Amino acid sequence: MYNFYDSIQKTIDTQGFRCPEPIMMIRQAIRNIEDGKILFILSDDPSTTRDIPNFCHFMGHILIFKKTTDLPYQYLIKKGLA
Incomplete structure (x- = not known):
């Protein structure tokens, strides 16, 4: 099974920020x-539970994982091809 965590190029922590700052970050x-x-x-x-999936859809990226059952929420986004 492929481990997406091996392909993480960057991590950002948006905790403490409120809309629209997380999406801007x-x-x-x-x-x-x-x-x-x-x-x-x-x-x-x-x-972010709605903003991140919408961001990915409209910007051509792939939301490959989300965990929104407890804090902090976690998301993995695969950058789409330019």
Whole structure:
């Protein structure tokens, strides 16, 4: 089984920030990683449960994992091809 954690190129912790800051931080971070690499995100903002999937859908990235059952929320986004 493939371990996505091996492909994490960057981790960002958005805990303590509220909408729209987490998405702004994610957008900046994903610009600075290579296509196909993984961004790992920690968050405690409930709005990220809808904002991150929407961000991925509209920006062409792949949300490969999310854990939103307890804090901190965790997300793995695979950067789409430019």
